[in-house]
Amino acid sequence: MSVVTNRALLLVAIVLAAIYLFPLYWMYLTSIKTQSAIFSVPPQFLPDTPQWGNYATIWELANIPRYMWNSLVIATGVTLITGILGAGCAYVLARYRNWWIDMALFTVLMLQVLPPSLMVTPIFVGFSWAGLLEYPRFAAVLAISAKTLPFFVILCRAAFMTVPRELEEAALVDGNSRAGAFVMIVLPLARNGILIAALIVFMQGFGEYVYSASIIAENRLQPASIGMTNYLQPNQVNWNAIMAYAATYVTPVLAAFVILQRQIVNGLTAGALK
């Protein structure tokens, strides 16, 4: 490839990425504009006098700490249940090939695709009978985990497939039990893949909306996604405040993504196509 072509393609790529990422830029830009600047015609495309105070204001006004705490609690709960239940199952599904394993894998794949907005009706009715709605955050965690678990199993299975079987057999001959070989040899070797899958699950739990919105009625216990709609509806004109909220909410997610971009992309594609 000639230098000129290389440069030209790079330039086009940068322009495409800039167009695609413009909404994110616009979010951050709007979040630091004044109330009058967001409604200026033509719009300002560069920051003028950054209003960092918008963040402080919305932090207090929209109860962000409380909402973010609830999001963290839910995401942590989901990640724990998913990780503990999912890793072992993924390992077995990666280790063997027979009719039973194929059926289990098929079941997992099928459960992965059920839309939460459709599953929430029977889950809500069932949970209210079982009295689980008394513990709304816990109930939401249970429901969300049923959604993330199949996904996690598929991703982790791909990670376990990369661990050669002979290593485990060597450990058995060296004196490990099956459980011991799993914990001491297989888990450490599949660790990176599992951690990335867990991170993805955590991000999903952190941004979850449908189950929380349907199950958690009490404002005090709602996560940041609902907090955002709660703030959005009566304040449709305060776009700088809303964007400051959105930026506060997604910046941790985006930061994690930027740091671990390559691993996240690898983990995801391995799970989706294998």
Next chain:
Amino acid sequence: MRRVLQSMRDGIGFDTMLVILTLSYLLVFAGLPLIYNVVISFQTVDVFSLGTLMHPSAGVENYVDIFEDRQAETVLRNTIIFTLGSVALQFTLGFALALFFHQNFTGATWIRGLFLAGWVMPGLVVGVLWNWLLSGDFGVVNYVLDGLGLIDEPVFWRSNPETSLYSVLIANVWYGTPFNMILLAVGLSQIPEDLYEAAELDGANAFQRFWTITLPMMRATIGAVIALGTIFTLQQFDLFAAITQGGPAGSSTVAQYWSWELSFREFDFGRGAVISVLMIIVVLIVSLIYVRSTKAETQL
């Protein structure tokens, strides 16, 4: 008992235990709801009868109600437009980007990775973001379209019943394109380079190489990507909640949103379950296609 414990440590019991634990959880929190869903779709379930497991029977009344509802036709049309439109655009844009970034120029992989930033964000935030971008009077999208001479007066994307569905569709295409791109890029990278070299020696031009090598070799990947795109689009809910909430006047309601509205806005869980049952059948059919196509590719 000792035998069982022994087997847990050393034998097949260890594997069985691990799988059974997980599958039981899934059975309780996904399998049972799936069945219960069908049951309550034949019952009258409202706020007053919520506390019980079984509710007064409604026969097929819920189903009749749904099919006779004057909203049903709009919802069906919206669901089809939204799904086909999203999948077609996500796939086309994703494939174009994947092909573009497949030319190994400096920084291609890194810049391609940036596109996934959109996709890792919570759906609700993406929705709120597009809600602002597509705002009628002060939205930046209208400003750009006006500047390009494509529109004469502002389009009220969200509040005009004619365009409300498309405002969500645009956001969904933005949200879903990166995933299509990255999966297709993986597929492209798995085609051996020497196939192209052989075709070039045989005298195929770039266009012919695309038709005779890229497309046939990508068949399984394309099938999987379209099926996955359809599944994700049928799962899409957050964008509706954040942009139009199905409105105005139900003009942008799709099936999955309608089901939720009936259950959680009108508290008519029986009718909500009817749509849920019907849509889950559609989703399961699509995923069967997906499982089949991945099976063909990787000998699942």
Next chain:
Amino acid sequence: MTKQIELIGIQKHYGGFHALKDIDLTIPQGQFVALVGPSGCGKSTLLRSIAGLERITSGEMRIAGVDVRDLPPRKRDLAMVFQSYALYPHMSVRDNLTYALRLKGVSKAERAKAADKVAGIIGLENLLDRKPRELSGGQRQRVAMGRAIIREPKAFLFDEPLSNLDAALRVRMRKEVRGLHERIGATSVYVTHDQIEAMTMADHVVVLQAGRIEQQGPPMELYDKPANRFVAGFIGSPAMNFVDGVVGEDGRSVTLSMPGTPVVRVATQTAPGRAVTVGLRPEHLIVGPPDADGAIQARIGAVEPTGSTTYLFTEGAPELLITTEGTARHRAGDAIGLTIAPQRVHLFDPQRGSALAP
């Protein structure tokens, strides 16, 4: 000599596939046994069954007198060297070597001492703190061996441990493995598809085919007295020539079905007129002038010099392969006469393949 490993009537089925058929094998304490055969013959399955990595369907299996049929690998006290070495990539060489000791609960100080001692034996004193990925193929191979030695197990199991090494290193390691065995004196079971490895290293060679033991015995016995056509063709390199023939009137000569219908004298007395398969090892055929008395008349079709040995291929069917020492004096097209000592001619039943005893 005590019996260290005893296998009686071992059967192994994978679903409908019969992988091991009625295996009987007794290995005395301190013996080096090679299991050899073509790929898919069941040699690895047999080794893995001894290790406990596969469950046998039926049969008796005792190690040092203990019935191990239902014991998991960790309770069998065996050490195994894998084809891929199976070194734990997340552990240093030292930790790899002492992993089994750690599982046994040996103290850290004891483990360090054992690691140093074994490192001395295998010559890796300077590499104890490296990770496996920082080692060369030969060094990894040594670590895998060291990991087995440190255990002082009831027996060593080797699963094609040298097949990932290049040819030169393989020859050197062959000697080293054998040397180690002699120094330690432990019972060893060695799986290989390479009959030269089996012949050069083992005290006792077991030839398997399609899940069955075709023959077992000391290496030279297998070479000199193959029990059947399969073993005859498998042991020895290059492989034995096979020609159809008919036993003559006197019962001590065979007429070969090849151009010129030559007659060779044999040491085995058989029924006159009987159809047989004649086995002639390439290295036993002696090339002489074409008019020599009682020689097989042939014409050279191709010559392949390798330096130390020259391969001669005859023209026509069946093609015979002859090896001669040194550089070739012959060229393609030359007429030659081939002779062979009667006691070196092998006879097999053409249907069953079994050897006709001399």
